[in-house]
Amino acid sequence: MSDTSNTQDVSDQLGTYLPYLRRFARAMTGSQSSGDSFAAAALEAILIDRSVLEGVDVKTGLFRALYRIWSSAGAPVDEGESGLKARAQRHMSKLTDNSREALLLHTLEGFTFDKIAEIIGIDQGEAEELVEIARREISDAVSGSVMIIEDEAIIAMDLENIISDMGHRVTGVARTREEAVSLGKADKPDLILADIQLADNSSGIDAVNDLMEALGDRPVIFITAFPERLLTGEKHEPAFLISKPYAEDQVISAVSQAMFFSSTETLKS
Known part of the structure; x- marks a missing residue:
């Protein structure tokens, strides 16, 4: 297969998975606008540097790119939030780091624990533990x-x-x-x-x-x-x-x- 065909195949896959990346990003942030901004940044990062996809399938690489941007930004809270969103952000600050993201990847997007580990950059056992922690912390809250x-x-x-x-x-x-x-x-x-x-x-x-x-x-x-x-x-x-x-x-x-x-x-x- 030619390089052009490979490039087109990756582009087609990115187009297929993008709506689900946006769904994940919106669920992660609780906001359409914030979620879409993170998803757009992840897609842009991959289009600029395809090395982000090395060693993983396209879907996992796309979500990994998003997670890296999200984590490097420190999961920022918009200034001026009030009401429901402000209360939500206070709730989120009490969760164990990475647990909610791991739970969303597993239950909402159907990633297996080994794929979650690749996305977040941890081992599989840690991924399983994070999902269980998130379930417990959220259900108890x-x-x-x-x-x-x-x-x-x-x-x-x-x-x-x-x-x-x-x-x-x-x-x-x-x-x-x-x-x-x-x-x-x-x-x-x-x-x-x-x-x-x-x-x-x-x-x-x-x-x-x-x-x-x-x-x-x-x-x-x-x-x-x-x-x-x-x-x-x-x-x-x-x-x-x-x-x-x-x-x-x-x-x-x-x-x-x-x-x-x-x-x-x-x-x-």
Whole structure:
């Protein structure tokens, strides 16, 4: 294969993985704008110097480039943060170094422990330990009420069981935009877990935005079978996004971290 073909292959892979790098960066920072800035810096670093990818596959190298930039910057906090984001940053400062990043890499992005070790620059045993530390520290830190917006009964029941087993209270399950707004106003949730497409063809995104307007800002996790449709960079995007079909571990991680972080940026229609 020619050098030109190799270059094109790497470029194609970078394009494929970029939306997921942005998802990880947004979940790590709790902010679309900050996350996208880190993701853009990582991509730029690789385009300037491909040696960043040496010894690893393209996806691992891309995430490693992001992590190096993130860690070298000291995980900076924007000046002037207030409210939910300021509280989130205070929470984050109490976590063991690298533990939250390791947990996100494992549960949100599906990296194995050996790949996490390559990304962070530690050994595999340390990677496993960091994930367990993060789970323990985050789950012990917060509990609250969760509202589920999901029109598929089996999935809604499964999510309800997972969330209840975590020690959170489920305020109820809504199948439509109208039901969601009514339920949210009747019992204000600390967190909203929402599907995108609802029973009456209404939008879970619209339902969440209605709730934000009525209840104020609160963490949101979107669940969809087509995450790439929401990771375009062309509009406001969710900080927490789970792909269908999901694993229980992904839900547990996202709920714990969204509760912990207490910050989200919602989609605008």
